[in-house]
Amino acid sequence: MTAGIRVGVLGARGRMGQEVVNAVNGADDMDLVAELDAGDDLSALKQAQVVVDFTHPDAVMDNLEFLTANGIHAVVGTTGFSGERLEKLRSWLAADPSLGVLIAPNFALGAVLAMRFAQQAARFYNSAEVIELHHNRKADAPSGTAAHTARLIGEARAEAGLSPGEDATTSEVDGARGALVDDVRVHSVRLPGLVAHEEILFGGEGETLTIRHDSLHRTSFMPGVLLGVRSVLTRPGLTVGLENILDL
Ligand SMILES: NC(=O)C1=CN([C@@H]2O[C@H](COP(=O)(O)OP(=O)(O)OC[C@H]3O[C@@H](n4cnc5c(N)ncnc54)[C@H](OP(=O)(O)O)[C@@H]3O)[C@@H](O)[C@H]2O)C=CC1
Numbered sequence: 001m002t003a004g005i006r007v008g009v010l011g012a013r014g015r016m017g018q019e020v021v022n023a024v025n026g027a028d029d030m031d032l033v034a035e036l037d038a039g040d041d042l043s044a045l046k047q048a049q050v051v052v053d054f055t056h057p058d059a060v061m062d063n064l065e066f067l068t069a070n071g072i073h074a075v076v077g078t079t080g081f082s083g084e085r086l087e088k089l090r091s092w093l094a095a096d097p098s099l100g101v102l103i104a105p106n107f108a109l110g111a112v113l114a115m116r117f118a119q120q121a122a123r124f125y126n127s128a129e130v131i132e133l134h135h136n137r138k139a140d141a142p143s144g145t146a147a148h149t150a151r152l153i154g155e156a157r158a159e160a161g162l163s164p165g166e167d168a169t170t171s172e173v174d175g176a177r178g179a180l181v182d183d184v185r186v187h188s189v190r191l192p193g194l195v196a197h198e199e200i201l202f203g204g205e206g207e208t209l210t211i212r213h214d215s216l217h218r219t220s221f222m223p224g225v226l227l228g229v230r231s232v233l234t235r236p237g238l239t240v241g242l243e244n245i246l247d248l
Pocket residue numbers: 010011012013014015016017036037038039054055056057059076077078079080104105106107108144221
């Protein structure tokens with residue numbers, strides 16, 4: 001029998017981490033070698049070839065510094081990646097050209113497709129807004145997925161030479177029109193009972209287009225996470241977005 005990919009999980013007691021532990025245990029080609037959570041000694045990860053991180057935006061950079069310094073590939077779902085953070089990560093990776101890190105704002109196939117469809121639609125509409133809806137235990141707003149979607153829309157608009165659509169609002173209660181990400185309004189809803197949901201709305205002459213994705217259970221993220229673990233071993237450098245691995 002061939003040995004499986006040795007996988008470690010960071011954030012293993014969290015909502016996503018527990019699902020990852022189950023998914024890795026259920027994968028014939030993987031062996032779970034470490035399950036760590038807040039406060040645990042990272043040295044147990046040295047047995048792993050790939051570590052999956054679903055922790056917290058405040059913790060993920062320290063984790064990645066340790067992983068890259070110890071030659072361990074990483075698959076990261078944790079949110080909070082600014083351009084500055086990505087640059088720092090690239091500089092750590094430069095020291096070991098064989099090492100791969102995959103960061104994906106969303107590992108659910110439908111969410112990746114929804115972002116791609118929104119990117120394609122954006123050049124046809126000046127007006128677009130994003131509504132993301134999540135469970136009320138989520139730490140960050142807007143969601144990483146919604147921020148990424150807004151950036152993709154902003155870039156596509158700029159490439160097409162479009163400016164943001166007309167908005168006659170002159171008086172508003174603070175926050176009523178959402179947050180601006182790359183000139184796209186993003187609205188965040190937090191409610192118990194929800195998991196992870198996103199609507200991207202476009203408005204044009206006498207019509208609207210709505211693209212919606214719903215993650216109804218955290219198992220929706222697992223095929224993408226396992227694909228990431230299998231792929232990162234042969235993808236040196238930094239990859240941002242599962243769309244690159246799905247070849248979309
Ligand atoms: N890319 C994607 O597809 C998805 C991304 N996410 C993102 O993943 C992240 C985690 O989400 P979720 O699982 O819901 O959050 P949880 O709060 O349920 O889980 C996070 C876990 O990480 C632990 N933790 C915190 N700091 C560290 C650390 N330094 N080392 C190891 N473990 C640590 C936490 O411990 P403690 O509670 O004690 O602090 C907790 O057990 C968020 O950023 C979320 O947005 C979520 C779903 C899908």
